[in-house]
Amino acid sequence: MSQFKxxxxxxxxxxxxxxxxxxxxxxxxxxxxxxxxxxxLFELLPELSVFIRTQASGQFTLIKLVQLNQNSCVLxxxxxxxxxxxxxxxxxxDPPPDAENAVFYKQxxxxxxxxxxxxxxxxxxxxxxxxAVELVCHPERQPYCDLLENTLLFCYPIxxxxxxxxxxxxxxxxxxxxxxxxxxxxxxxxxSQLMIPSSDxxxxxxxxxxxxxxAWRESALDFLYRWLILRYPEDATKDVRDVLIKLWxxxxxLEGVIGTCTIExxxxxxxxxxxxxxxxxxxxxxxxxxxxxxxxxxxxxxxYEEETRFKQTQQNQMTQIQSSCLSLMLFLDGGRTxxxxxxxxxxxxxxxENREMPKFYIRMNYCLTTTQQMNVKEYDRHIQMFxxxxxxxxxxxxxxxxxxxxxxxxxxxxxxxxxxAAGVDTPxxxxxxxxxxxxxxxxxxxxxxxxxxxxxLITQKQFNNPLLQSFSLQKHDKMRVKLLQKLCHVVQLxxxxxxxxxxxxxxxxxxxxxxxxxYTDELQQQLNEALMGxxxxxxxxxxxxxQEGLKSGSNIAxxxxxxxxxMYDGYVAFFSKGDYLFKxxxxxxxxxxxxxxxxxxxxxxxxxxxxxxxxxxxxxxxxLGKPVNALELIDPKGNYSIYRNLLKLSxxxxxxxxxxMGVVRRDLVFTMDGAENYVDAPKKFMNYRKASTLFxxxxxxxxxxxxxxxxxxxxxxxxxxxxxxxxxxxxxxxxAMLIWLRSFSLxxxxxxxxxxxxxxxxPRRRQ
Amino acid sequence: xxxxxxxxxVVGSGGVGKSCITVRFVQGKFIKKYDPTIEDFYxxxxxxDSEAIMLDILDTAGQEEFSALRDSYMRTGDGxxxxxxxxxxxxxxxxxxxxxxxxxxxxxxxxxxxxxGNKCDIEERDVTTKxxxxxxxxxxxxxxxxxxxxxxxxxxxxxxxxxKVKASQxxxxxxxxxxxxxxxx
Numbered sequence: 006m007s008q009f010k011x012x013x014x015x016x017x018x019x020x021x022x023x024x025x026x027x028x029x030x031x032x033x034x035x036x037x038x039x040x041x042x043x044x045x046l047f048e049l050l051p052e053l054s055v056f057i058r059t060q061a062s063g064q065f066t067l068i069k070l071v072q073l074n075q076n077s078c079v080l081x082x083x084x085x086x087x088x089x090x091x092x093x094x095x096x097x098x099d100p101p102p103d104a105e106n107a108v109f110y111k112q113x114x115x116x117x118x119x120x121x122x123x124x125x126x127x128x129x130x131x132x133x134x135x136x137a138v139e140l141v142c143h144p145e146r147q148p149y150c151d152l153l154e155n156t157l158l159f160c161y162p163i164x165x166x167x168x169x170x171x172x173x174x175x176x177x178x179x180x181x182x183x184x185x186x187x188x189x190x191x192x193x194x195x196x197s198q199l200m201i202p203s204s205d206x207x208x209x210x211x212x213x214x215x216x217x218x219x220a221w222r223e224s225a226l227d228f229l230y231r232w233l234i235l236r237y238p239e240d241a242t243k244d245v246r247d248v249l250i251k252l253w254x255x256x257x258x259l260e261g262v263i264g265t266c267t268i269e270x271x272x273x274x275x276x277x278x279x280x281x282x283x284x285x286x287x288x289x290x291x292x293x294x295x296x297x298x299x300x301x302x303x304x305x306x307x308x309y310e311e312e313t314r315f316k317q318t319q320q321n322q323m324t325q326i327q328s329s330c331l332s333l334m335l336f337l338d339g340g341r342t343x344x345x346x347x348x349x350x351x352x353x354x355x356x357x358e359n360r361e362m363p364k365f366y367i368r369m370n371y372c373l374t375t376t377q378q379m380n381v382k383e384y385d386r387h388i389q390m391f392x393x394x395x396x397x398x399x400x401x402x403x404x405x406x407x408x409x410x411x412x413x414x415x416x417x418x419x420x421x422x423x424x425x426a427a428g429v430d431t432p433x434x435x436x437x438x439x440x441x442x443x444x445x446x447x448x449x450x451x452x453x454x455x456x457x458x459x460x461x462l463i464t465q466k467q468f469n470n471p472l473l474q475s476f477s478l479q480k481h482d483k484m485r486v487k488l489l490q491k492l493c494h495v496v497q498l499x500x501x502x503x504x505x506x507x508x509x510x511x512x513x514x515x516x517x518x519x520x521x522x523x524y525t526d527e528l529q530q531q532l533n534e535a536l537m538g539x540x541x542x543x544x545x546x547x548x549x550x551x552q553e554g555l556k557s558g559s560n561i562a563x564x565x566x567x568x569x570x571x572m573y574d575g576y577v578a579f580f581s582k583g584d585y586l587f588k589x590x591x592x593x594x595x596x597x598x599x600x601x602x603x604x605x606x607x608x609x610x611x612x613x614x615x616x617x618x619x620x621x622x623x624x625x626x627x628x629l630g631k632p633v634n635a636l637e638l639i640d641p642k643g644n645y646s647i648y649r650n651l652l653k654l655s656x657x658x659x660x661x662x663x664x665x666m667g668v669v670r671r672d673l674v675f676t677m678d679g680a681e682n683y684v685d686a687p688k689k690f691m692n693y694r695k696a697s698t699l700f701x702x703x704x705x706x707x708x709x710x711x712x713x714x715x716x717x718x719x720x721x722x723x724x725x726x727x728x729x730x731x732x733x734x735x736x737x738x739x740x741a742m743l744i745w746l747r748s749f750s751l752x753x754x755x756x757x758x759x760x761x762x763x764x765x766x767x768p769r770r771r772q
Numbered sequence: 773x774x775x776x777x778x779x780x781x782v783v784g785s786g787g788v789g790k791s792c793i794t795v796r797f798v799q800g801k802f803i804k805k806y807d808p809t810i811e812d813f814y815x816x817x818x819x820x821d822s823e824a825i826m827l828d829i830l831d832t833a834g835q836e837e838f839s840a841l842r843d844s845y846m847r848t849g850d851g852x853x854x855x856x857x858x859x860x861x862x863x864x865x866x867x868x869x870x871x872x873x874x875x876x877x878x879x880x881x882x883x884x885x886x887x888x889g890n891k892c893d894i895e896e897r898d899v900t901t902k903x904x905x906x907x908x909x910x911x912x913x914x915x916x917x918x919x920x921x922x923x924x925x926x927x928x929x930x931x932x933x934x935x936k937v938k939a940s941q942x943x944x945x946x947x948x949x950x951x952x953x954x955x956x957x
Contacts, residue, residue: 438837445840513840518877670834675808679795
C-alpha cells in the first residue's frame with residue numbers, strides 16, 4: 006500500500022472502516038484499514054462521498070478531499086457539515102486519543118499529516134478551533150475564507166509551495182491555504198449551508214471552477230489508474246469494484262467522450278471475458294480519455310488566446326450608427342419583404358457571430374448606477390424621447406433594453422442567489438426586479454399614451470381623462486398600433502440579442518389584462534399574431550415610422566429629434582479613455598445606398614466578413630427562418646421547458662444570454678422547501694444532492710455572465726479586491742436615455758397603480 | 773382513460789407556504805432527490821367524485837415580485853387557491869387585494885376559489901379560524917386551514933377547488949368530463 010506517494014493519501018485511525026456513499030446511500034463496508042495503513046481518497050462528484058467509521062466510537066466521519074491542482078490539495082473534514090460543533094466536554098463519542106496514529110479526533114487536537122516524500126511533516130497539536138479559524142480566516146483573504154467557518158481546513162506540506170494570494174501579508178504558513186481557487190465543493194457548501202454568513206463571490210469564481218474540474222479529472226484518472234493497477238482485482242471487494250465502475254461511468258459522462266457504460270457493456274463492447282481484461286481495457290480507455298482531455302485543453306487554451314487577442318483589438322468595425330443608417334436606408338424605399346424585416350435580425354446575428362456583441366457589452370463596465378433626480382417635465386420629455394426612439398429605431402431601442410438589463414444581470418453574484426434561496430433579496434436582486442417592473446410600467450404608459458405629467462396628476466387625483474384633452478382618439482389609436490408593432494419587432498431583436506429578461510418583461514406587460522382591455526378585438530388578434538412571430542405586422546415592423554412619429558409626437562420631441570445626429574451622439578457610449586467605441590464613419594445624411602447589393606457591400610466591408618455565409622446577405626436573410634414565438638417562449642407550460650432548453654443551448658454554445666430571473670427564483674423556492682436537509686437526520690448526514698441541485702441553479706443562472714467578454718477577462722486582482730461590482734462601474738454621462746431609465750426604475754418601482762391608470766385609457770369596443 | 777385538465781393557480785404573499793403546499797400535494801412528502809425543473813413536475817392526477825382529473829398547478833412562488841407575470845398566471849387559471857399564513861396578518865390582508873386582482877383579470881364577479889389558512893400547526897396565531905371563515909364568506913368561497921409541514925388538509929384543498937371548478941364549468945355550460953370506466957362510488 007505504501008509503494009506510491011499520492012498527494013491525496015492520508016493516515017487514518019487503524020482498524021477503521023471505510024465506506025463509500027453514492028447518491029447519499031451508504032454502500033456497505035468495503036475496506037478496513039490496518040495499522041499504519043494509508044488509503045487514497047478523493048472527491049470527484051458531490052454524490053460520491055467517502056466515510057470513515059472508527060471502530061472505537063462507531064461514529065461516522067465524512068471526508069471530502071479537494072485536489073486543487075498538481076501541487077496543492079485541501080482536505081475538508083466534516084461530519085454533517087458541522088463536525089467540530091461538539092464541545093470538548095461532549096467527547097464521549099469521539100475516538101480515543103492516540104498520539105501515534107490519530108489524525109484528528111477533537112477540536113483542540115489536530116494532527117496532520119503524512120506528507121509526500123521528502124516534504125516536512127507539520128503538526129498542529131493543541132491547535133484550538135479558534136486559532137485554526139483565525140489562521141484560515143485571515144482578514145486579508147476576504148472574501149473567501151469565511152466560507153470555511155464550519156469546515157476545518159487541513160493542508161499538506163506540499164501545499165505550502167502553492168502560490169500565495171496577492172496582497173496577503175499573512176505570516177503564518179497556513180496562509181497558503183488561501184482558497185483563491187474557490188472549489189466546487191466550497192460553493193456547494195456555501196449554498197447548502199445557507200445560514201453561514203459568507204462573502205461576496207463573483208462570476209469569476211465560476212471561471213476557477215473550470216480549472217478545478219480539470220484538476221479533478223486528472224486526479225480521478227490518476228486515482229483510477231493507481232487503484233486498478235495496484236489493487237484491482239486482487240483484494241478489491243465487489244462493492245469497491247461497483248463504486249469504481251460507477252465512478253468510471255460518471256467520468257465518461259462528464260467527458261462526453263465514451264458515454265455511459267456498465268461492466269456488461271465493457272464485456273460486450275470490448276469482448277472482455279474476465280476481470281483482468283476489464284481492468285486492462287479500462288486502462289486503455291483511460292489513456293484515450295486522457296489524450297482527448299489533453300486535446301480539449303489545448304483547444305481551450307487556443308480559444309482563450311484568441312479571446313484575449315480579440316479583447317485587445319480596440320477598433321469595432323461594425324458600428325451601431327452604421328446599423329441604424331442601413332436600417333433607415335432600407336426602409337426609406339418602402340420595402341416590406343421578409344429580407345427587409347430580417348435586416349435588423351441579421352445585423353444582430355452578425356454582431357454576435359463576429360463576437361462583436363461581447364464588445365458591445367464591454368460598455369456595461371463603464372456605466373454608473375446613479376440616481377438622478379429629475380423633475381416632472383424632464384420625465385415627460387424623456388417618455389416622449391423613449392416613445393420616439395421606439396418608433397424611429399427599434400434596433401437602438403432593443404440595444405438600450407439589452408444594455409439596461411445586462412448591467413443589472415452582471416451585478417448578480419452567487420451570494421445574491423444564495424441569499425435569494427434563503428428568502429432574502431439583496432440590493433442587486435431588488436434592482437433587477439425593480440427594473441423589470443419599471444420597464445413593464447413604462448411600456449404600458451406608452452401604450453396608454455400618457456405622459457409623466459399626466460401620471461403625476463392622475464395619481465394626485467387632479468387630472469381628467471388626458472385622452473380628451475391632448476389627443477384625439479383616432480390619432481391615439483393609430484399611434485398605439487405603431488407602438489405595438491414596433492414592440493413586437495423589438496421582441497424579435499431582443500431574442501437575437503438573447504436578452505430573455507427583456508422579452509419576458511415586454512411580452513408580459515403587453516399581454517396583461519389591464520392592457521388587453523383597451524385593445525380592440527382586431528388589435529388584440531394582430532398583436533397575438535405578431536408576438537407569435539406571425540402575421541402582417543412583423544413584415545412591417547422593421548419599417549421606419551420616423552416621419553409619422555414626428556407628426557404624431559409632441560413639439561418637445563420634434564425639437565429633440567430635429568438634429569438626428571444629436572440623438573445618435575447621445576446614445577453612443579464612451580469607452581474607458583473617452584474614445585468612442587462605436588465610431589460613426591458615415592453621417593446619416595451622406596448615406597445614399599438604396600439597393601441590397603450596396604448594403605451587402607457596406608456590411609462586408611464594415612465587418613471584414615470572409616465567411617461565405619455572409620456573401621449573399623439576401624439569401625442569408627431568407628435563410629433565417631421564422632421569427633421566434635415569444636408567447637410560447639414565456640409560457641410556463643411544461644415548466645418553462647422552451648425557455649429552459651434555450652438557456653441550456655446558450656450555455657452549451659457559450660453565448661451571451663440574459664436569463665429570466667423569475668424561473669431560477671421559483672426553482673430555488675421549491676428546492677429549498679421541497680428537499681430535506683439531511684438524508685439521515687439522526688446521523689446528520691447532509692443531503693449533498695440538495696446542495697448540488699442548488700449549486701446547479703447558481704451555475705446555470707450565472708454561467709452566461711462569463712460570456713460577457715469585458716467582465717470575464719478583467720484584471721483578476723482588481724476584480725477580487727472589490728466586493729461590490731457596482732463600484733467599478735464608471736459613469737457614462739453621455740447615455741442620457743440609460744440614465745433616465747435607471748432613474749425611472751427607482752421612481753416608478755411600485756408607486757403607480759397601473760389599473761387605476763388604465764381607467765383613464767380608452768377601453769376597447771365590446772362585442 | 774379520458775380525463776380533464778384543470779389549471780389551478782396558487783397565489784398568496786411571499787413566505788406563506790405556497791410552494792410547501794404544492795410540494796406536499798405533488799410529491800406527497802419532502803424528499804432528498806428533488807428536481808422541480810422537470811416538465812411534469814407541477815402536474816398531478818386526482819380522483820374527484822370518481823372522475824380522473826389532471827391538475828396543472830401554477831404556483832407563483834418565487835415570482836410574486838414580477839407583477840406582469842402574475843397577471844398572465846392568473847389569466848390562464850381555472851381555479852384559485854388563495855393562501856395566507858395564520859401567523860401573518862399581513863398575508864391575510866393581502867388576500868383581499870389578490871382576490872380583487874383575480875376578479876379583474878378574469879373579468880368575472882365570481883371565480884372558483886378556496887381560501888387557505890396555512891401553517892395551522894403553529895400555536896401563536898395572528899389570524900383566527902373565525903376570521904378566516906368570515907373572510908371566505910365575504911369572498912363567497914370555501915375555507916380550509918392546512919399545514920404543509922404536518923400534512924394536514926393538503927389533498928382536501930385541491931379536492932375542494934376541483935369541485936368548485938367543476939361546478940362553475942357546469943354552470944357555464946362547459947361539457948362535463950367523461951367518467952372513469954370502473955370507479956367506485
